[in-house]
Amino acid sequence: MVAIKLHELSKSFQGPVINQLSLTIPDQQITALIGPSGSGKSTLLNMIAGLTTPDSGQISFDNQPIFDAATHWNQPPAQRHLAMVFQDFALWPHMTVQENVAFALEKHLTKPELTAQVNWALEQVSLIDFRHRYPRELSGGQQQRVALARALATQPDLILFDEALSALDPELRTRLQLEIRALIHDQHLTAIFVTHDRPEALQVADHLVLLQGGNVVQTGTPAQLYQQPKSQFVANFMGTLNQINAHQAIRPEYVAVSQTGTQQPTYQGLVQRSTFMGDHFDTCVQVGAYDWHVKTQLPYTTAPITLSIDPHQILTF
Numbered sequence: 675m676v677a678i679k680l681h682e683l684s685k686s687f688q689g690p691v692i693n694q695l696s697l698t699i700p701d702q703q704i705t706a707l708i709g710p711s712g713s714g715k716s717t718l719l720n721m722i723a724g725l726t727t728p729d730s731g732q733i734s735f736d737n738q739p740i741f742d743a744a745t746h747w748n749q750p751p752a753q754r755h756l757a758m759v760f761q762d763f764a765l766w767p768h769m770t771v772q773e774n775v776a777f778a779l780e781k782h783l784t785k786p787e788l789t790a791q792v793n794w795a796l797e798q799v800s801l802i803d804f805r806h807r808y809p810r811e812l813s814g815g816q817q818q819r820v821a822l823a824r825a826l827a828t829q830p831d832l833i834l835f836d837e838a839l840s841a842l843d844p845e846l847r848t849r850l851q852l853e854i855r856a857l858i859h860d861q862h863l864t865a866i867f868v869t870h871d872r873p874e875a876l877q878v879a880d881h882l883v884l885l886q887g888g889n890v891v892q893t894g895t896p897a898q899l900y901q902q903p904k905s906q907f908v909a910n911f912m913g914t915l916n917q918i919n920a921h922q923a924i925r926p927e928y929v930a931v932s933q934t935g936t937q938q939p940t941y942q943g944l945v946q947r948s949t950f951m952g953d954h955f956d957t958c959v960q961v962g963a964y965d966w967h968v969k970t971q972l973p974y975t976t977a978p979i980t981l982s983i984d985p986h987q988i989l990t991f
């Protein structure tokens with residue numbers, strides 16, 4: 675439970691990576707940092723964690739400064755009440771599941787407290803029956819659950835996930851996304867999720883922060899970024915876009931093969947191909963200078979086609 679404020683945060687390595695970035699990350703929500711490769715997502719996460727020192731700016735948790743370049747205040751990572759979960763699980767191979775979860779706790783707790791805390795964390799991730807196993811005896815998904823239990827066991831205010839699910843197969847990944855979402859909300863934690871996977875961000879996050887070149891280009895709910903993008907870049911990043919002209923575009927779900935007598939605006943195109951997608955065909959149509967994608971129930975062969983659009987759904991930039 676912690677609201678995070680970043681104020682005019684900057685970081686350069688060989689060149690600028692984060693540029694005077696100001697941002698509020700809401701309390702008790704899951705915020706996903708998204709953006710193209712190299713946009714600064716991991717750098718931002720590492721600055722919040724205290725693993726990377728910003729060049730300038732301030733970071734505060736619940737209005738308490740944890741970093742201030744001007745006063746040289748830099749709270750050590752261990753005192754920030756946060757936990758991190760990484761893509762590679764980072765488990766100790768020579769320790770059992772319960773030893774891995776207990777490892778970060780042992781200094782602070784009595785034996786009975788420690789056992790209770792570890793068991794509680796393992797129950798949260800449904801791994802209590804696996805507590806005597808070694809990481810090599812677990813699947814990838816189970817290993818990531820151990821990493822999550824280890825994070826929960828420290829009773830953090832904030833959990834940071836850095837591409838935590840990227841190594842898992844799609845089905846497992848979806849299951850863990852839902853489990854993590856439920857856990858974070860049940861425990862009233864704040865979480866920040868770095869992912870390069872847009873469907874994952876939509877599934878997991880309450881709140882999105884889209885970065886481009888070290889700047890925040892838009893924040894909001896997943897639906898706000900998808901339906902009300904502030905720029906062409908945001909619209910493109912959030913999903914497939916059919917360009918109408920230089921300033922207007924429409925999502926594929928609002929384009930249909932025209933029925934005779936339609937009252938909606940129509941466009942003439944030439945079918946390029948139809949690709950089977952399981953529950954629909956992705957039919958690619960050349961409309962003027964642009965390629966459009968249309969969700970159709972049947973495949974179409976190369977031929978002229980008339981498309982209609984829902985004019986209320988046109989995005990204008």
Ligand SMILES: Nc1ncnc2c1ncn2[C@@H]1O[C@H](COP(=O)(O)OP(=O)(O)OP(=O)(O)O)[C@@H](O)[C@H]1O
Pocket residue numbers: 687688691709710711712713714715716717718870
């Ligand atoms: N420790 C470092 N030393 C030098 N350059 C770095 C360091 N960390 C990050 N960078 C550079 O900063 C830029 C942003 O990297 P960062 O990892 O934050 O981006 P990202 O958005 O998380 O990218 P990706 O999605 O590819 O992981 C990149 O150009 C990267 O090479």
